[in-house]
Amino acid sequence: MIPQLDRVYVIELCSGxxxxxxxxxxxxxxxxxxxxxxxxxxxxxxxLMYVWEIVAEA
Structure with a gap:
């Protein structure tokens, strides 16, 4: 997913x-x-010093 300017996203950190x-x-x-x-x-x-990924747009 390519993030769009000024939109909010749900992010999952490596810790869950x-x-x-x-x-x-x-x-x-x-x-x-x-x-x-x-x-x-x-x-x-x-x-950032940890792994993360975009899960969804909020």
């Missing part, structure tokens, strides 16, 4: 935990950005 992340799109230096809808934290894919 499900999260809701909003796709913010590419930023500078080709980083791809997301925001965790529960915590409000914004992060780039490059900063």
């Amino acid at each position: 935990e499900l999260r809701r992340w909003r796709f913010l799109g590419p930023g500078h230096r080709e980083s791809v950005w997301w925001r965790d809808e529960e915590t409000g934290r914004t992060f780039s894919e490059a900063s």
Whole structure:
């Protein structure tokens, strides 16, 4: 699944935990950005230290 800008997706972490992340799109230096809808934290894919996958659009 290719994420679309400003849409929320259900993400499954390698631990099996499900999260809701909003796709913010590419930023500078080709980083791809997301925001965790529960915590409000914004992060780039490059900063993630665990395996995850998009399960569905929320």
